[in-house]
Amino acid sequence: MLPLLWLVPAIPFAGALTLAVLGPRMREKAAAVIGTGSIAVSAVISLFIAAAFLTAPPAAGAYTQTLWTWIDVGSFRPAIAFYLDALSLVMMTVVTFVSFLIHVYSAEFMRGDEGYSRFFAYMNLFVASMVTLLLADNLLLLYLGWEGVGLCSYLLIGFWYQDPANGLAGRKAFIVTRIGDTAMAVGLFLLFHNLGTLRIQDLMHAAQSQWPVGSAYAIAAAALLLGGAVGKSAQLPLQTWLPDAMAGPTPTSALIHAATMVTAGVYLIARTHVLFALAPPVQFAVAVVGAATLLMAGFSAATQNDIKRVLAYSTISQIGYMFLALGVGAWSAAIFHFMTHAFFKALLFLAAGIVIEALHHEHNIFRMGGLRNELPVAFWTFLIGGCALAGLPLITAGYYSKDLILWSAANSTAGGMGLWAAGMAGVVLTSLYTFRLIFLVFFGRLETAVSHRPGLAMTVPACVLAFLSIVGGFGKLPFEALLATALPQFREAGGGMSEALASAAAGLAFLAGLLAAWYAYLQNPSLARSAAANPAGRLLHRFWFSDWGMDWLYDRVFIRPVVWAASANKADVIDSIYDGLAGAAALCYRLLSATETGKLRWYAAWIAGGSVVTLAIVMWL
């Protein structure tokens, strides 16, 4: 089964190609069959591969498939080659499977859209790139997938291109993530220059053997890779693109901007964990970035009124948890949270998509309400997803993964109580904004009439994901065992918090958030309004609402100067040098041609004068 690995990215790619070339002339059904079918095949193959991998693990826990040597210049010989170990296996399976569900959902959601086949072409291309990213055997191929998913993200955010705002959001996403990518590219140069290869496994071995812990090279390399990771995963300080990315179609948000692509940064750090282990300051920075991001995004999420933006901030926040886990060395906890998050966040978006479509593309949660009875499937699935997100103890998957992260933070050698406290505050916030959302959308009075009810293609994927959002958490132990073949164990610092205590604290935090939301939005709705009305509250609200003013800051500090410089220098200041030369020549022309007066005596004077000059030179030289 394993030799079929290459088909997992290749089939979606072929699908994308077919749709791009033949799509415009295809009927919707055909496009949907190709678009969804290719992912289905890919998902099935990856399930088979997973089965094969689990039943008969390859030697050394990893399987490598080399297709061809990509570039061959001296010692630089990256190949188009795939590397499958437990880590990439988990990621690949989750990605293809979730993608498949979302494709099915999209087949209905996008019906009647002008760019139906284009949508599936982009989505297929995305899956191909994402799988390439996950399976890449070397960092260059990873970079190819990395940029590929960024491209698809850009294309899908700006999918409805006729609204310039969407295009702007797409560009913002591409450019901001590319800032990170640039850092990552420099990291690649550094790694190749110093270690002489870009094959990930070779790199890890070489780094381990050549660089001592805390060496400057390791720190620089890890920091540069971290730059790439924060860009792609929307962490501080490059998180600003993700909320705007919600301009894309909702399935896109579910797939790319929640479940899969944005966690690529997490994957990258996990994949290159050796480097981060060699660079403790950077690893600590990962944890701090995660903690800070999860808090900031939590506050922002609590103030948004666009349902998708709330979810976007919650995504940022949840990835913050994963970063926190990575930062404290709980590698498998991060990946575990990635998996559960992929299920419940995709679910939330799909459910939100049902709501949005039911209400004529209404995004404002204050114009929703009372949909509990109108859209039961959406309500129940959203509720399950929300509980998983907020971490409803014992039942939901999200509880198990987040609990693991919090416990790890508290017990890590690097972390300590500060990180744990931040994580706990995050739990309160998560629970608060999640239930704020649920209460506002599904409880209370009916604000807008429902015009459209979802069909099976939309509800079934949501239900499947809801199921996974619950049972996903129960697989914690086998999951950890599997990942242990690819990632190091978490190293517990002595004298930390016990697991039971941590779980209890997390449960309490969840309850606190839930109660606060219940009190402020169901019991006493005027409270939230009045809090937001007093001057300090308004200021704070605006501050959080606008993502802590970071967009504003970046606009002033980076964007405007560049745009200004470009438009001010549109005519190319260097050209004025040559214009000046031409002007000088023209001036000389005017001066000299004034000597040609046409007067005979003046001409004779020139000849006489010239001869005097000649005489003078001859006599006095």
Add this chain to the structure above:
Amino acid sequence: MILLCLILIPLIAGALAWAAARWSLSACRWIALLAVAADFVLTLVLWGSHSPAGLGTWLAEADWEWIPQVGIRFHLALDGLSLLLLMLTFFLGALSVLASWREITEGVGFFHFNLLWILAGIAGVFLAVNLFLFYFAWELMLAPMYFLIAIWGHENRVYAAVKFFIFTQLSGLLMLVAILALVFVHHRATGVYSFEYQDLLGTTMPPGAEMWMMLGFFIAFAVKLPAIVLHTWLPDAHTEAPTAGSVILAGLLLKTGAYGMLRFVLPLFPHAAASFAPIAMALGVAGILYGALLAFGQTDLKRLVAYTSVSHLGFVLLGIFVWNPLALQGAVMTMICHGISTGALFILVGALQDRIHTREMDRMGGIWSTAPRLSGAALFFALASLGLPGLGDFVGEFLVLLGAYRQSIVLATLAAIGVLFATFYALQFVQRAFQGPNTLNWRIPDLVPREGLVMALMIIALLWLGLYPRPVLDTFEPVMARIEQMAPGR
């Protein structure tokens, strides 16, 4: 003989096409197309017939006496580098004939005459191994190019054409002076007058003189390339030229500059080039950033694409003077891929201009809904231009950066930021021209099959170069290795 044919076919076909235009315009076009295609096939045959072992030396050679007293010979020779560039020449040449099929309606015969003669000149540049012959071919390209711009160009064509001509002519004369100086230095050392490349290699010369001569060559090539500060002819020429002119300018003429650096500046003056390298690399990086910034500020589509050339050729300059195998091969790869991707962008912009009669982005928008294939192709090549992995440009630029990192971390980082800058203009290009609302209600025909074929060929070429560039890299690898060996201290 086959080398002479490569040059003679377009020359003769040019005259024939001109004559044929009297009685049939399509005959004229077909003659031009067939001639270039024949040349392309010839280069393919040459490519197919070389043995990997033979790549280190001349693959083919042709040599006649011309002005023997001063050692001027009609000497052509071909190695892997020139072979690939010739293939690019005739590939783009054929596509530009196709692209002008409907665009050119006035003076069709003379147009194709000029087009073919430019190609002949370019082929001469890539094949000449006698410095006089090289200069001859170098200058021979100018006049027909000038006509192409000045006659079939757009609004401000005369200004652009004259500027182009004067810049290149002045710098070319400086190169001629350097050539002569080199010949006389060689004469003084050996007592023999010779313009032969092989003879002049390894001429010993005083360091000061070497630097001056190197600068003479460098300026000529830097104008063509163009390096920043000497680049200002380019946006004007590219913008005003007809589509075929822009394609050839961007795709080929600029490459002659880079080729000259590789073929002459580094091998003939290794020491001077090595000590000048930091400045040249800095110029390259400055060009990358400055070109990208300017491209970002433009509203005229062709001008925008023109400035992207300044940016991309900055990578080439950087790669050449980094002077290690990675960067050298990256530079050549960038040359080839830039030729295709930028050529394609010019063809697209030309096709668009043909339909809506403007190049101003402010007057565009929403083209996608009415011409999706055209817009999709534009998106593809914009992505190639911003260095998307998987497409040819990425391979070249990445190799250059990888090589540059060995020389200077700072420059490599700045150049990598240049790649980021490319995102700005490329996305701006797609967004403002093709996306957004169709406020002016453009209703235009999409790509016709002829144009579709052109685009498909270029897309396939770029994908191939991006995903499986090895055959191409292997072809010029021995040449680059030899150039690399010439670096002092190696």
Add this chain to the structure above:
Amino acid sequence: MNVTGQDFVALLPLLILAATAIAVMLAVAVRRSHAISASISFLGLAISFGSLWIAAPELPRQVTPLLILDRYALFYIALLVAAAMVFVLLAYGYFEKSEDDHDEMYILMLVATLGGAVLVSSSHFASLFLGLELLSVALYGMIAYPRRRPLPLEAGIKYLVLAAVSAAFLVFGMALVYGALGTMQFDEIAGQLARPGFDRWLVLPGTALIITGFGFKLALAPFHIWTPDVYEGAPAPVTAYVATVSKGAMFALLLRYFYRTGAHQQTPVFVVFTVIAIASMFAGNILALLQNNVKRILAYSSIAHLGYLLVAFQASGDLAPTAVGFYLVAYFVTTLGAFGVVAVLSGGTRDADLLEDYRGLFWRRPAVAGVFTAMLFSLAGIPVTAGFIGKFYVLAAGASGEMWSLVIILVITSAIGLFYYLRIVVAMYSEATQAEAGPAITPSATAALIFLAAALVVLGLFPQPLLSLIRNLAIG
């Protein structure tokens, strides 16, 4: 000091020129006919050209102290005579368009050509002066020939006065040199100058005044000031003649005089020539820059070209005479061609000398425009033309003499020069504003233009035979 039979053989080309002039005179006395006069002149010139092969075996030969006939002289006589033949072809077509009598034009031209031939073979101040004046006086008449038209008259008067003034400078300078050295023969002057202790304070001013005289004829800055007016005023074929025969003969003489006597090796003289060269290159190219009259543009460009020639002259290595010779040939072909185009486009009443006259020419008369383009590109030094090889050789001479500053100035100014050549080209290839094709072209002029265009390309592609010919011309 007797003149022998062999001397007469050696002088045959000159004698035939003189005889032809007389023949035309006689023919005019019998019957005035433009065609007959032109034919006789052409025939005479052709015979004179052919007689070069008869004279060649007698070389080199010093005929009296005044004239030396060597390969060098013969080569330039051939050049002058060939140019005169082209002149006849062009002039015939040009003057056919107006009503007047034209026969005397050919007589004058033959005399002027004879003067030029004397100049290039002179080895003595007296013959120098004689040749110069033969040339000049005949030229006055030629320039002002269509005397009813105001511009030729104005040009004639200006040329007459200024040429006479400069001739006076020249003669005075020669007197000073003679006064200092006691000889007027070039070889003996060389001998005197080689001896230390000669009278510098007479020789140097004398040389300076001689340079004034030469400079005027060659239109070198700062003695260039007359050029545009005379070029513009003279009928186009005569302009061509002034630009080629007069200047070519003078430059050949300049080369012979200074290379022979070594006078230009004196530092002050060297400096003077350097200054003149630089000034000419700049003045010529800048003055033409925005000029709207094609004949004036060509006038200014000829100033610059003589400046380029001086660079080669200054370099004086073994490449210099070759460079000068080839450059002059290329310059002859090109200038004759350019003014030939002007001539064929001109009507009977005025010359087609405004830039406007050339607008859209390519679309009306592609062949004529093509020839003109080729000529302009040759002037600019673009490959496939003779001008390219010429410029290449001049630069090579300059580089071999290590005259780097002159060479760089040459490069820069010729790039400036490109601009005005291109202005004409631009005009020719822009959209036509007027529909009519212009006057018809006579077969003789067509033949001349075809010959010149062919020569231009052949010399540009296969310069080898001419180059080896020139290399064998030792200056006697």
Add this chain to the structure above:
Amino acid sequence: MFPIREGFLLSGVLFTLGVIGVLVRRNLLFVLMSIEVMLNAAGLAFVAAGARWGQPDGQVVFLFILAMAAAEVSVGLALVLELYHQYKSLDTDAISRMRG
């Protein structure tokens, strides 16, 4: 003994006077006369030089000069007539149609 130095000086002064005449006189006839003065000054210089070396050559050249000057002036006078015919004036400054 011919005073050579003085001879040269005299001819120089005459020549200068001739030049000044050309430069200041507007009447074409006077310009032509001034040119005659210049040419004759040169001739004088030749005679003086010939005397210095005891050769007849100087005087021979002087004869040449005389002859050529006569030829120049005869052509000049023809042009003067035509000029007067067209302009009704001999003012050299008036004939400046061509300039620039």
